[in-house]
Amino acid sequence: RKEVEQDPGPFNVPEGATVAFNCTYSNSASQSFFWYRQDCRKEPKLLMSVYSSGNEDGRFTAQLNRASQYISLLIRDSKLSDSATYLCVPGRRALTFGSGTRLQVQP
Amino acid sequence: SQTIHQWPATLVQPVGSPLSLECTVEGTSNPNLYWYRQAAGRGLQLLFYSVGIGQISSEVPQNLSASRPQDRQFILSSKKLLLSDSGFYLCAWSSAGDGGYTFGSGTRLTVV
Numbered sequence: 001r002k003e004v005e006q007d008p009g010p011f012n013v014p015e016g017a018t019v020a021f022n023c024t025y026s027n028s029a030s031q032s033f034f035w036y037r038q039d040c041r042k043e044p045k046l047l048m049s050v051y052s053s054g055n056e057d058g059r060f061t062a063q064l065n066r067a068s069q070y071i072s073l074l075i076r077d078s079k080l081s082d083s084a085t086y087l088c089v090p091g092r093r094a095l096t097f098g099s100g101t102r103l104q105v106q107p
Numbered sequence: 108s109q110t111i112h113q114w115p116a117t118l119v120q121p122v123g124s125p126l127s128l129e130c131t132v133e134g135t136s137n138p139n140l141y142w143y144r145q146a147a148g149r150g151l152q153l154l155f156y157s158v159g160i161g162q163i164s165s166e167v168p169q170n171l172s173a174s175r176p177q178d179r180q181f182i183l184s185s186k187k188l189l190l191s192d193s194g195f196y197l198c199a200w201s202s203a204g205d206g207g208y209t210f211g212s213g214t215r216l217t218v219v
Binding site: 041045 | 150195
């Protein structure tokens with residue numbers, strides 16, 4: 001099993017939709033988790049950190065399920081500007097990033 | 108505030124030529140430093156990481172090497188580039204704690 005697995009997508013959703021991505025991880029010892037956003041041909045930028053069961057920031061909610069070893073990212077009321085690739089990474093050191101889930105929000 | 112600088116932004120090099128990419132961090136001490144490569148349409152591949160001066164861990168065997176001559180300086184090198192070395196190279200830093208990771212703006216390398 002890969003250390004981190006993400007559905008590559010693309011997820012094509014209309015503006016205003018709610019969309020969720022999952023990221024599964026294999027290292028049960030991971031304590032911290034991060035979601036990054038990467039725009040085309042740009043560097044990844046930190047979107048959210050998850051240290052316990054979850055985190056919420058505006059339209060974005062990240063949840064952690066330790067029993068099933070996955071983290072999820074929920075985006076409500078999708079905007080065109082949310083179109084990007086979303087990467088997850090578990091663990092203290094960024095040794096393994098997921099390959100990312102591509103989101104395309106359409107008008 | 109902490110900032111990370113990476114240069115150059117783009118680079119076109121012939122096969123067999125040497126490579127040197129530099130990354131510096133400002134506003135922090137003893138950062139963990141990382142070099143990643145991202146092929147077109149693919150995920151991030153960790154190449155090297157460093158937890159201190161002169162301490163380099165390699166994740167992938169290849170014709171690349173890394174050095175950390177100063178606390179906040181991380182250099183990626185190659186003596187002879189291959190076509191397969193083309194990609195988007197990203198430097199990143201993190202604190203020793205449990206925070207997130209901050210990336211430089213990247214170098215897009217094309218080997219021709």
